Amino acid sequence: MATISEKVERQVVLLDESKTAWDAAVLMIDKHIGSVVVTRNSQVVGLFTERDLIRQVIRERRNPEQVTIKEVMRTKVPMVVPDESGEKCIELMKQHKCRHLLVFDVDAFVGIISLRDLLVLLLEEKEELIRQLTKYVTT
Numbered sequence: 742m743a744t745i746s747e748k749v750e751r752q753v754v755l756l757d758e759s760k761t762a763w764d765a766a767v768l769m770i771d772k773h774i775g776s777v778v779v780t781r782n783s784q785v786v787g788l789f790t791e792r793d794l795i796r797q798v799i800r801e802r803r804n805p806e807q808v809t810i811k812e813v814m815r816t817k818v819p820m821v822v823p824d825e826s827g828e829k830c831i832e833l834m835k836q837h838k839c840r841h842l843l844v845f846d847v848d849a850f851v852g853i854i855s856l857r858d859l860l861v862l863l864l865e866e867k868e869e870l871i872r873q874l875t876k877y878v879t880t
Contacts, residue, residue, distance in 0.1 A: 745830055746823040748862050749844045751852040753778050758786060758811035762798045765789050765810055776841050778853060779814045785850045787814035788841060818843050823851055827862045830854060 756765055756777040765777050769791060779787040789810050797813040798805050819833045820843045830842055834856055844851040 743827060743862060743866060744824045745827055745854050748858040749823055749852040749854050753853050755780050756810060758809065758814065760810050762794055762805040762808045762810060762813060766794055766805060779810050785843065787816040788818045788843065789814045790841065820845050822846060827859050830859055
């Protein structure tokens with residue numbers, strides 16, 4: 742499987758941990774995204790997803806306008822490097838039961854990779870393999 746470097750979403754939405762779950766929800770709706778990268782003093786400290794909103798705020802009947810992201814974000818998000826294989830990323834997602842991984846190059850935050858991004862990568866690889874096999878069989 743190819744590396745994830747070309748599929749890493751580098752234009753991510755950052756949100757300070759002091760913002761509310763409501764702020765994050767509105768931002769995710771407006772941007773048509775499923776997660777925001779959480780920061781403290783401009784440093785990445787976690788991830789907040791639609792699932793976190795549902796499980797930690799809505800299911801618990803907490804007021805999203807009063808709950809800060811810091812209270813409900815995930816701080817133990819698996820991290821990978823840009824040249825990681827898609828296969829390894831999928832394994833990490835299975836192990837951690839998550840749909841997003843943070844991507845770091847040494848200590849520098851690069852972006853995020855989602856399960857959807859990995860599926861696109863896998864599909865493109867399979868399509869290329871089919872093209873090659875078709876060419877081989879027909880020539």
